[in-house]
Amino acid sequence: MSSIGDQKNLKTHWRSLADLHDLPEYRAFAEAEFPETADPGGVNRRRWLQVMGASFALAGVAGCEAKREEVLPFAKRPEGRTPGQPQRFATAMELSGSAIGLLVTSVDGRPIKVEGNPLHPQSLGGSHALAQAAVLELYDPDRSQNPVQLAAQGPIVHAQKDKWSGFDEFVRQHFAGVKERRGAGLAVLSPASSSPTLTRLRGRLQHELPEARWLVYEPLHDDSVRAGAKLALGAPYRTQLDLSSARVVLTLDADLLGSHPASLRYARDFARGREVVDGQMNRLYAVESCFTMTGSAADHRLPIRSGQVPAFVGRLLQRVQQLLSSSVSTPSGESHVEKFLAALAVDLVAHRGAGIVAAGDQQSAEVHAAVHQLNALLENVGKTVNYTLDPSADDVSQVESLKALVSDMQGGNVDTLLILGGNPAYDAPADLEFAAALQKVKTTIHAGLYRNETARLCQWHVPQAHFLESWSDARSFDGTYSIVQPLLAPLYGGRTGSELVARVLGDAVPKSEELVRATFKALVGEKYNESLWRRTVHDGLLTESAYPAETVTAAREASLPTEWSEELPKNGALELVFCRDASVYDGRFANNGWLQECPDPLTKLTWDNAALVGSATAKMLGVSSQTLATLKLGGMLLKVPVYVMPGQAEGSIALALGYGRTAAGLVGGLSDAEVPAVGVNSYLLRGSQAMYVATGLTVEATGESHRLAVTQDHFAIDKVGVHERARRVPILVREAPLDEYLKHPDFAQHVEHVPALESMWSEHVYEGHRWGMSIDLTKCIGCNACVVACQAENNIPVVGKDQVLRGREMHWIRVDRYFKGDAERPENVEVAMQPLACHHCELAPCEQVCPVAATVHSSEGLNDMVYNRCIGTRYCGNNCPYKVRRFNYLNFHEELKDANREISKMVFNPDVTVRVRGVMEKCTYCVQRIQAVKIDARNHGRPIDDGQVVTACQQACPAQAIVFGDLADSQSQVARSQQDSRSYALLAELNIKPRTTYLAKVRNPHPDLAEVPDPAEVEEGRAQH
C-alpha cells in the first residue's frame, strides 16, 4: 500500500480540503465522540430564540396529568372530511414564471406536507427543497399581516377588523383619477408570472388604461436566453429538452438538474438515461465556472471561467463543422481543454440526433445563438431539442425595461407605481438606484408576502396571499396549464395579485376563484363544463395543454471568438459570477429556517453565502477559507468571507445572491429588531451591465476572519487518520467506469473482501414484513429535496448557525458529498453524493449499548426509537458507525411559548412525536407512513402492494434514486434492487447487516478522456481479490 502523503496525485476521495490536508479543524470533528457538549454558553441566546421561534414552537403537553381537554367537533362536518385523516389536494407552485405541479397533504384543514403531483409532466411526483419548505413559509409569523400606510409620523398599521377598508377606499379614489388620465403615469412592476389569469387582467388593464405600462422584472432573469433565441431563430422561442433519449449532453454554465425551471423533469429523464441498458448509458459533459449540481453529476466537467465559455463554444463549433464536412478530426492539442474539445466534438457528432447542447442564463445571447446553431448542425432539433413559442407577452429585455422605468421615475414621469410582489429595492441592479428613484414617485403601492425592503419604502404595503392560500393558475415550463387551489383561507387575510389588479381596474369585490374560472372558460372554449373544471382542479392540470412544438431552424452563423488563453487573470481582472442560491433562491426565501439550514448541495454551507475561490486563485490572492476579503468591483466594495472550493474555475469567483437581507424577518435578518442579516448582500456589486458575469474584480484580504457553518466535516464516518481515510472512502462510495462495470458487473462486491463473519448476538427472526431501502448513487444528484422533505415530515427542528457550528444540526438524512481527485487541479475534481440516514441494522450496534432499552428492534426489522425511555446517555450515537443519530442538546421547542409565534405549530405533522431536550432521535423509515398503510390494508383485508409504503425522502426524490419496500417479498422493487450486482452494504465488515444498501455509482467517461489508472494500483487491486 502506497501512502497518500508521498503520492500527491493519487486519485482518492475526501470530504473537504480540511480533510485532505488533515487540518486541525477537521480532526476536531472527526476525532471527537460528539461535537460539543450541551453548554449553551457563548450562544447568542436571543438570536437562537428568534431563529427557533420562527420555525417551531411548543408541542402539546403530554403525559398522564389530569388536565381538562376539550374535543371540538364541527357543527356540520364537511363532506368527505374525516377528523384526523389526511387529505391530499393538487395545486401548483410558481417560481420565476414557471410552475411545478404539487400535491399537498392537509390534516384537519391545515396543510403540513408538500409533494410533487405524479400526474404533472413537470414534476412526475418529485419535488425540490424550495417546494418542500413552502409550508414553513405559509406559517411564518413574520409574514405581512396587515396593510401598512406610510405617513409623516411613521407607518400606520391597519390592524382593525375590516383592515382592508382604508386601502380599498384609497384605491377607489386614486385609480378613478388614474382612469381619467387613461392610465398616464401608472406603472405596474411585477415578477415574472405565467398565470393566464394575471395575463388576462394585464391585457384588460392595458386596454382600459392604454397609457399605463406593465413591466416584469426577475433578478434571476433569462434575458440573454430569449435574446439568443431571437438572434438565431428569429423569435424568442423556448427550448424544450428531452433528456430521456439523449445520449450525449453538454451543459455550458447551465444547471439543468438544479436551477432550471424544468429541473425536476430533467432530473428524472437524466436518471432514466443513467440506467445501463444494452451496455449503454448517457454521457454528460459540464463546462462551467462554479460547481453546479449538474456539474457534480457530470462524467466530465471542465471548469473554465464563464468569460471563456464563448471561446470554448466558438472552438467547439469549428471542430463540429470540420468533422461534419470532412469527417476527419483535427488532431487534438496537448492541453486538457484541447483534448476535452476533441473528445466532445467527436462524441456529439457520433451521436447526431441524440445529443443536447444547453447554455445557462448567465451566458450571452451570442452563446445561446451558437448553441441553437450547434443543435441544428447536430440534427438534434426535432428530436432531443424542441422549440415552443415563448408565452411571455414582452419581447423586451427585463433589465432594459426596468432601466427605462427607473429613469422615468427619476424624471418624475411616473406618479403611481404598483409593485405586485418582488423586492426591487433590494434586488434591482445596484447602479439603477431603484430605492432612490422610488422616493420620486408620488404614489407607491407594494403587495407582498413580507413587509420587505421595498415595502418599507412604499406609501402602501398590503399583504399578499401565499400560494397555498390562493386561487390562481400557472403554466409550467412546457406550458402545461395548472390550477393553483387554496388549501386554507388566507391566514392573515392576504389577497392574490389578480384580486388586486381587478380592484385597481374597478371591480367591486373581485374573487380570485371567479377570475380563474373565467380564464379557464376562455381557455377551453366550447369544451367548458362543470365536470371539466372540477377534474382540472382535482388533477391540478389540464391534460395536453403543453405548448406544441414549432418547426424552426437556426439560420445564422454565430460569431464567437476562438482565441484561447490559459493565462490566469491577475487580481483586478478577476471574474465575478453571481449565482442563484440553492437555499434562498434570489433572496425571497431568506426567512425560511429549513432552507437557511439546508446545506448547499456542493459547498455544504449553511446560514451564509461566501465568495467561492479556486485553490490556485486563493494562493495567488493570499486568502483561505473563512478569510474575510474585500471585493472591489467598479467602485463598489463588499466584505465577503472566502470559501476555497475544489473544482471552482481558477480566476473566477462565484458569489450567491439573496443574502444580506435587512427586512426579511427574524430568521433572515431584520434591522428594525436588531437581527443581523444572514450573509452579505451581493446585489450591491451587481450592475445592470453585468447581471451575471462581471470582470475587473479585485480581491483583498482584510486580515479579519468569519466563521462559516459548513456541515461537510460533521458526522464523518471514520476517524482513523488521513491514511486510513484515503483507503476507506472508496469503500464507502463505490464507483466504476461503465466499461469496467460491463466487464465486472459485480465490481462493487469486490472492492473489499471480508472473511465469513459470525455474529456475537443471537439474530432476529422475521416472520412478516422486512422493510428495507436501496439508494442508487448513479441517480442521486445531491439536490437536498430528501433532506427538507424529511424535516417537514418528521418535525425536525432548526437549530441556527451557532448550533450548526457546533455540529448539532438535526437533519435525519444528510447528503455526504465526497470530492475525488487532485484538489490543485480543478479539472480533476469529481464529486460523489451519498445520502445517509439510519440504516436500520439487523444487528444494530446502538441497540446493544442502550442502558434503558430506548432503542430496540421491531418485529419487522425497524430500529425503533422510544423517546420516552431515552435518558440521553448518547451511547447509541457513539456506537453508531454511520453517525446518523441526532441528539437534542437543547430544548428546541419548549422555551418558545411566545404567543406571537404560536402559529408555527401548525406545520407539525400530528403523526410524529415532537421531541424534547435530552433525547436521541434518528430516521424511523417513516414508521408513521408504514403504519398508516398497514392499518388501512388490514382493515380492508388486503395485502400491502409493493410501492404502497413510500418514505418522505423517496417521495421527494426527483431522480427516483431511493427505493423502499418489503424485502420479504422477493419480487418487490427494493428486493430486486438489493439483489442487483451493483448493490453493496456500507461497512458490511462490521456484520451489522444494514437494511439500507447502495447501488454503486457508474460513470461513463469518454475513453479518450478517462484517467489512466496507476499500474501500481491495478496490481494491488488484483492482489486483494
Place this chain on the structure above:
Amino acid sequence: MKPLIGVGLVVGALYVVAVGYYGGSPETWRVGYSPRQPVPFSHALHAGQLGLDCRYCHTTVETAAFAAIPPAATCMNCHQQIAPESSKLLEVRETYANGESVPWIKVHRLPDYVYFDHSAHVTRGVSCVSCHGRIDQMEQVTQVKPLSMGWCLDCHRNPDPHLRPPEYVTNLAWVPEEDAAVAGKRVREQLQINPSTSCSTCHR
C-alpha cells in the same frame, strides 16, 4: 454519619413505597374520571334504552384512528322532531345554528406520543366495551379502564379472551356462548390477528 444513613434508608424506603402506591393507584390512571359535559347527553338513554348503534354517531370508528365526536348536525337529525324545545339541547341548537363547536370534555385520553387507532381494533373484533366499559349503561361517561401501557400490552400479548366476531363489536352486552378464550382464538385464527408488541406499533 450513622444517623444520617439511617434517616436516608427510612426516607428512601418511604419514597419507594410512595412512588409504588402513586403509580399503581387507579386515580393516577384516571379511572373513575367523569367530567360534567356541557350537554347532559345520556349514553344510557341513547345507546342503552333506545338501542342506537355506536356507529350511528361515531361514524369514523371503522375507518379512521379517531372515533369522531359527532357534529351537532347528527343530534339535530332527530332532535328537530324529538324534544325540539328541550332546554338541555339549547347548546346543540345554538351551535348548529351558528356553526361553532359544542365544547365536549375529553374523557378517554392518551398521551400525545401514543398513536391509538380505533379502526385497527374494531375491524378485528375488539369491542368498544373492552376499553370503554358499559357505555350503554352510563348516564355520564366515566373512564373505567386504566388505559396504561401495561394494560394495552396485556391484551396485545394475549388477545384471545378479548376478541369476538366483528359483527358483535358494538353489542356491548354480548357474551360468548362458550369460553371467551376459545371463541376469541377462533376469531384470531380466522382474521389472522397477530398483535404486535413492537414499540413503533404505538409510538412514532
